[in-house]
Amino acid sequence: MKEQKNVDVVILGGGPAGMTAAIYAARANLSAVLLEESVTGGLVNSTYTVENFPSYTTIHGMELMQKMREHVDSLDVEVEEVCDIESVSLEGDVKVVETDEVVYNAKAVILSTGRKPIPLDVPTECDQVHHCAICDGGPYKGKRVLVVGGGNSAFDESLYMLGIGIEHITLVEKMDRFFAAQSTQDSLLGTGKVDARKSTIVHDLVVEGDTLKAAVLENVETGERETVAVDGVFVFLGQLPNNELFKDVVTLSKGGYVVADQHMATNVPGVFSAGDINDKHYRQITTAMADGTIAALAAERYIRS
Ligand SMILES: Cc1cc2nc3c(=O)[nH]c(=O)nc-3n(C[C@H](O)[C@H](O)[C@H](O)COP(=O)(O)OP(=O)(O)OC[C@H]3O[C@@H](n4cnc5c(N)ncnc54)[C@H](O)[C@@H]3O)c2cc1C
The missing domain is CATH 3.50.50.60 (FAD/NAD(P)-binding domain)
Incomplete structure (x- = not known):
């Protein structure tokens, strides 16, 4: 029998969007778990120097993500890396995310799974x-x-x-x-x-x-x-959206990106999305973080209401 855990919000994907969402969720006093199939940091880990992140004229991508991760850890968010997500069920009031070890029952889910290389x-x-x-x-x-x-x-x-x-x-x-x-x-x-x-x-x-x-x-x-x-x-042929887990329930654009409103809400109540997985023009660390912020705050409002 797998362990069952009840949490406020499950965040899928630990790039800048997911980690920012985790920080805002924790600070809003939500119990949050961040599930990452690899290691946290996302695409930024593979960017040698980042020269457009306000507050650092230049910083190694991995170092920036390490600092973000330290911020997440300081807030006691549960982070599971190298996590094998077997299934997600998003449509009910209780969202169920099943990994190889745990079944998470959540009030809200934030999708921040980003993109993968073609x-x-x-x-x-x-x-x-x-x-x-x-x-x-x-x-x-x-x-x-x-x-x-x-x-x-x-x-x-x-x-x-x-x-x-x-x-x-x-x-x-x-x-x-x-x-x-x-x-x-x-x-x-x-x-x-x-x-x-x-x-x-x-x-x-x-x-x-x-x-x-x-x-x-x-x-x-x-x-x-x-x-x-x-x-x-x-x-280096470009990127494709990581939408496999939720593509059958969440409305996607023609290119397979999540269609979210200005509050990062998807068509499924209680399911929000943030970062590069969203259908949008500008995919940057700062825009991913902005989406993560909005998604977490909107999830908090959804849960409290
Ligand atoms: C070569 C390159 C250079 C770039 N340089 C810059 C730059 O200099 N400055 C800048 O601002 N932006 C840059 N970007 C863009 C920036 O990296 C992205 O906009 C940003 O990383 C998006 O963050 P994200 O969290 O939405 O997605 P990602 O960073 O892609 O993170 C998504 C995370 O979700 C995880 N994931 C995927 N599927 C699953 C799943 N099923 N279950 C669990 N986890 C999953 C992934 O492993 C990953 O860790 C660059 C992008 C590329 C490709």
Whole structure:
């Protein structure tokens, strides 16, 4: 039998939106539990430097999230990391969130599950495909990597990888131009260590045993293929919403993002949503925190009424 716990609010996802919601919920005297499938910090953990968070001209993403986590912990919020959420039932007055160990019965739920990277669509899988240079770039020092994507993330992360000693980068973009800021493009291409190709996709990967040996690239205009020796692949193709747990009950936009009103209320009474999972234009740490604030305060009002 799983342990049963009654709480005021369950927060799903421990990025800046979820942690801010936890802080506001605790300060409003609500019993709150924050459930995180990985470790708290969300996408910010993989951002090397944050330069637009008011009060710090520059700060490492992980450090900022560590400070936020310390704030959460100071308020005695229950935080469960590496938590396997098996099911959620949101429609009744009592919301039920079941993990592998505990069944939480809550008066309100805040959805703050953010987004996940779009995967590389190739037939061959291997362990050397990554989505975060800060997290996984270290072992490729002195080696050659393939970067997939031509936007700001791809160029920024490539600069970071050259900075930590990666020897050479092949960067491919499907469209006929790169989308990163011109100054970032100039910085990266000026290093002389990058072979950047437009109109190019990854056709497949060449793996021997468990080890990646090369990538087969294809020019989408000519159909020409070329095999390029690489030790690792870093994919920066954008993000998709983490909506699997609630997509059948909460109203979503065409793109799969949660449709919430100005109080972060969803179509389901007692269910609020915050941060990047919401259907909105500007996805930043500050906007995620603003949503988390509103969601927690609105949840408090809902519970008290
Ligand atoms: C490469 C990159 C660089 C960026 N740089 C900046 C920047 O410099 N400044 C800035 O302001 N913003 C930046 N952003 C945007 C910023 O990271 C996001 O707007 C912010 O992290 C959103 O916070 P969030 O809490 O909504 O979502 P996330 O940070 O994505 O957190 C969501 C959390 O929910 C967890 N989760 C997901 N599914 C489940 C589930 N089923 N159960 C439990 N937990 C789950 C995830 O593990 C994650 O920890 C950047 C984004 C990217 C991709």
